[in-house]
Amino acid sequence: MQDLVEKIESLKKEIKEAKLSSSEEIEKYRIRFLGTKGLVKELMGEMKHVSSDLKKEFGARLNEFKVFAEQKYEEHKSESSHKTSHVKPKEDDTLPGIPNETGARHPIQITMNKMISIFANIGFTVAEGPEIEDEWHNFNALNLPEDHPARDMQDTFYIAKPEQSDKEWLLRTHTSSVQVRVMKEGKLPIRQIFPGRVYRNETISARAHCFFHQVEGLYIDEKVSFADLKQTLYYFVKEMFGDAVKVRFRPSYFPFTEPSAEMDVSCFICDSKGCNVCKHTGWVEILGCGMVHPNVLTNCGIDAEKYTGFAWGMGVERTTMMQYGIKDIRVLSENDVRFLAQFKGVV
Numbered sequence: 407m408q409d410l411v412e413k414i415e416s417l418k419k420e421i422k423e424a425k426l427s428s429s430e431e432i433e434k435y436r437i438r439f440l441g442t443k444g445l446v447k448e449l450m451g452e453m454k455h456v457s458s459d460l461k462k463e464f465g466a467r468l469n470e471f472k473v474f475a476e477q478k479y480e481e482h483k484s485e486s487s488h489k490t491s492h493v494k495p496k497e498d499d500t501l502p503g504i505p506n507e508t509g510a511r512h513p514i515q516i517t518m519n520k521m522i523s524i525f526a527n528i529g530f531t532v533a534e535g536p537e538i539e540d541e542w543h544n545f546n547a548l549n550l551p552e553d554h555p556a557r558d559m560q561d562t563f564y565i566a567k568p569e570q571s572d573k574e575w576l577l578r579t580h581t582s583s584v585q586v587r588v589m590k591e592g593k594l595p596i597r598q599i600f601p602g603r604v605y606r607n608e609t610i611s612a613r614a615h616c617f618f619h620q621v622e623g624l625y626i627d628e629k630v631s632f633a634d635l636k637q638t639l640y641y642f643v644k645e646m647f648g649d650a651v652k653v654r655f656r657p658s659y660f661p662f663t664e665p666s667a668e669m670d671v672s673c674f675i676c677d678s679k680g681c682n683v684c685k686h687t688g689w690v691e692i693l694g695c696g697m698v699h700p701n702v703l704t705n706c707g708i709d710a711e712k713y714t715g716f717a718w719g720m721g722v723e724r725t726t727m728m729q730y731g732i733k734d735i736r737v738l739s740e741n742d743v744r745f746l747a748q749f750k751g752v753v
């Protein structure tokens with residue numbers, strides 16, 4: 407019996423000193439002490455060798471030992487679960503990474519950038535002007551005096567007049583107002599384009615919006631002719647739409663140019679067979695142009711006897727819609743990411 411008591415004491419000591427940090431170690435402990443073939447069971451089996459007068463005392467010691475071993479097991483278990491709940495789980499290196507979402511350029515910007523680079527290749531630089539303009543820059547200087555009927559061609563958004571101002575203010579109806587600003591600076595020759603947003607009080611539909619974009623161009627020097635205008639715009643069309651596209655000029659009227667023309671390209675959506683985009687004519691109008699009217703040159707302080715020049719203004723929306731087969735102009739300003747995400751990677 408004495409050696410059994412000693413064995414219990416030494417096992418108790420071992421349990422007290424045991425440092426069990428992992429769940430594997432705790433499980434090993436359980437098997438060693440409390441398992442079906444563990445030490446508690448083994449000691450119980452010794453009971454039959456203990457003489458009957460000592461059985462009671464040994465039974466009590468053994469029971470106490472069993473409770474002690476069980477208690478320690480529970481303590482270790484709860485300590486370890488407490489610990490693990492605060493430990494960050496090991497990272498799983500096989501999980502896919504978090505994608506780095508890239509944005510997309512807006513299709514209007516993509517078209518404008520292409521137009522800018524085509525004209526940059528033949529020496530045109532870029533300038534910009536304000537979207538809030540006064541009447542003089544938007545109309546008067548461009549040979550459109552107050553009572554001129556052509557002002558009705560462009561339904562204008564006027565802006566409440568600031569108290570101190572003696573001018574009428576408006577949202578520019580075309581980028582031609584930037585021509586005026588550049589000419590007034592007086593640095594000649596001028597070979598520039600002016601991309602930007604313009605506003606008109608139009609009913610919004612699939613084909614029209616109250617704001618849209620234009621790229622205006624201006625070339626002023628000595629001896630500039632209508633032939634220069636045509637060649638410049640032919641070059642542009644081939645670069646923009648490809649060699650297969652056909653071009654035609656139609657005589658037109660703008661107060662700021664004389665003579666004036668409009669330029670159409672063959673509709674490549676339907677191969678000129680007739681569709682909604684070309685209104686079943688086979689042709690799509692892309693710009694207005696002409697030789698800068700001498701009155702405009704004079705209004706802007708340029709000697710109209712010495713200098714001539716040409717100008718054009720083209721819409722960006724229509725070209726963009728043709729290029730990408732977009733049927734409704736409104737999607738270009740709704741900022742729906744499902745639409746915009748389609749332009750990822752296009753530059």
Ligand code: DAH
Nearest residue numbers: 580663694695696717718719
């Ligand atoms: N400003 C005109 C418009 O918005 C377009 C235009 C026509 C611009 C002829 C020009 C031009 O510079 O010469 O409808």
